[in-house]
Amino acid sequence: MALLDGITHSETVKAHRPWPRVIVADDGWRQAIDLLADGHCSLLGLWGDAPEVHMALLDETSGDVAVISLSCKAGRYPSVAARHPPAIRLERAICDLFGLKAVDTPDPRPWLDLGFWNVRHPLGNKGPARKPTPYKFLPAEGEGLHQIPVGPVHAGIIEPGHFRFTANGEHVVRLEQRLGWVHKGIESLMNGATLVEAAKLASRASGDSTVAYAYAFAQAAEAAMQVKVPTRAAYLRALMAELERLANHFGDIGAICNDASFSLMYAQCGILRERTLRAADACFGHRLMMDIIVPGGVSRELAPEGAAQVKDLLGEVRHVFPRLIELYDNTASLQDRTVTTGIVTQELARQFGAGGYVGRASRRAFDARRVFAYAPYDRLSFEVPVLDAGDVNARVWIRIREVEQSLSLIEQILNALPKGEIKTATGNNKVCEGLGLAEAFRGDVLVWLKLDNKGCVARCHLRDASWFQWPLLEAAIEGNIVADFPLCNKSFNCSYSGHDL
Amino acid sequence: MRKTLLESLTHGPLTEPAPAPDEAALAELAKTVDRTARARLGRSLSIRQIDAGSCNGCELEIHALNNAFYDLERLGLRFVASPRHADVLMVTGPVTKNMREALLRTYNATPDPKWVVAVGACAVDGGIFGGSYAVAGGVRDVVPVDLHIRGCPPSPGELLKGLMALLDGANGATLTSKAG
DSSP, X not given: OHHHHTSOOSOBOTTEXXXXXXXXXXXXXXXXXXXXXXXXXXEEEEEEETTEEEEEEEETTTTEEXXXXXXXXXXXXXXXXXXXXXXXXXXXXXXXXXXXXXXXXXXXXXXXXXXXXXXXXXXXXXXXXXXXXXXXXXXOOOTTEEXXXXXXXXXXXXXXXXXXXXXXXXXXXXXXXXXXXXXXXXXXXXXXXXXXXXXXXXXXXXXXXXXXXXXXXXXXXXXXXXXXXXXXXHHHHHHHHHHHHHHHHHHXXXXXXXXTTOHHXXXXXXXXXXXXXXXXXXXXXXXXXXXXXXXXEESSOOOHHHHHHHHHHHHHHHHHXXXXXXXXXXXXXXXXXXXXSSOOOHHHHHHHTOOHHHHHTTTOOOOHHHXXXXXXXXXXXXXXXXXXXXXXXXXXXXXHHHHHHHXXXXXXXXHHOOOSOSBXXXXXXXXXXXXXXXXXXXXXXXXXXXXXXXXXXXXXXXXXXXXXXXXXXXXXXXXXXXXXXXXXXXXXXXXXXXXXX | OXXXXXXXXXXXXXXXXXXXXOHHHHHHHHHHSOHHHHHHHTTOEEEEEEESSOOSHHHHHHHHTTSTTTOGGGGTEEEOSOGGGOSEEEEESOEEHHHHHHHHHHHXXXXXXXXXXXXXXXXXXXXXXXXXXXXXXXXXXXXXXXXXXXXXXXXXXXXXXXXXHHHHHHSHHHHHHHHO
8 A cells, every 4th residue: 555655545446456546636636746746657548437537556666556536526537648748648538538638637638539529528517519620730930940730530550540741851840740630439338338248349459559548348257356367268368468569569660660661671561460360369269368367267178179179370480580580680771770769768658658569678677577477477487578779779679579478478377277167157137347457468457347236337547558659659759750651650559549538 | 670671571571372353342343333334444553541430449450451461552552641632431330410511522632433332331321330329320321332241340351352352343354254
């Protein structure tokens, strides 16, 4: 409870698990902001639950997590962003969805509401639709500057988002992102949904991380209902999570090289990715392993021929991948593009609590598998690679090292896979709350869940790692040439859908 | 690099034979696609992909069509960067209200004749996202659709079957014989 010692709070919410949630007044809320601004803890999430706002905090040294809740008076609360910039977009989203206003927020512009919905504040006090008004991009002034607008529809097989570049010749002076295009209203669809329906929605927050979302959602539901997952199911979950990480890292490593016009790596990594997805399909009957992790365990057994195919995959990757790493490392034209390009400073990575390879390439060693040691990672041996440089090259190398770790983890899982049940019955008739945190390939996914006394969802909040990575991309591209943007963007590979929800 | 390249030469291609066209897709195309348009488009089609609100699962599998196993370009199908160059718009996702206008503008920027292929369960009618304040519906609620490829997400094999039907659809004779 060390984290909460410095925060004045009244009651502790009884049925919130596994970490505490406390009710605070303005003074406690401000103390938490001080802790964030002074770097004593990191922001894990900030979300609305009309008429309340909740803030999840992490003490990075002890691994303590706590949620603090403030009841808004007249729909207002003291701005976190005023002193801690990582909260800016979260506050803008809360305002769009709930109508709760952050007093003294540095940026009151809308974020997810682009003016096309028929309703205002869809999750709070609903009102008539906002009139679409021209969006005011932040200014960048100077002689010879020009703007390059890109998107929302991009020139490739990519998700939609708008990027507004201000450039001086070839050099980017300012990049401003405008997101929200794929906002589907997932959190409103969650309200009143059964656990099964809600798990399906969570699994489709970001398709590339469907396993991680289902994992975090199941963790939250199980914590709330105090359900213990069979050991075999825990191992199978980790098997899926590592296969998902492998597939995505292969895809990313190849695609980053492709954005530097080195298509041989792209083709070779594409083969490894395809083989990984085929092994996943052989194991669990779905290439992306959607809807296999469910609250209480997993919904299907590992197919007997699947394990053999995964072992073949490990053999092939161990044969081919080292050669590809060598190729990456020894191709001067490729290194020329990735080394010192798109640097994220260690200070920014720490301040934003950047997860995944974005944080770890800039010295932030956080990995939910290690810090929270959820089953079965408490029994598996693995390293969390960390680098200092913070450039595109470092983000590639973190992925390379993580591929190696995932191979070892998968091997350990297959060797230690215990026999037994794969699902515990779930059922609930009490109001209860749970928080889940799982490590997706791009960083930690947070799921906060409140269940009603019929076992349905009263409120569910999903927070993708991208929320704290997208803003760093704006910082990383500054001073780089426009042509390096695809490279930087791919090295982040933030989720649009996971962010927009 | 030399070793990798040499091995690729000696191992032979990984590319698998293209599947037969999907029968259901052929039947749908027989109803929707105008025969003269088919004749003009021929067997080589340029595809512009648009994510109108998907979870990005469909994008992953569409991407896979370019890998060595499926190698879409050998069939005369290729992804292009601009709607101005496209014959086919491949649209994924429920169409979000935020993306509705962008989709319409992209559709209008595509020269005639053009086909629209809606990919994924959500693209049919909004799927599990249907009914949300932020979702306009399926793709056909915004632009006319010629072909649906279902699945959550459809596997590259399923995508390929649907696209093969599109190519066969481009060849009037085959279409007539298959569709009876």
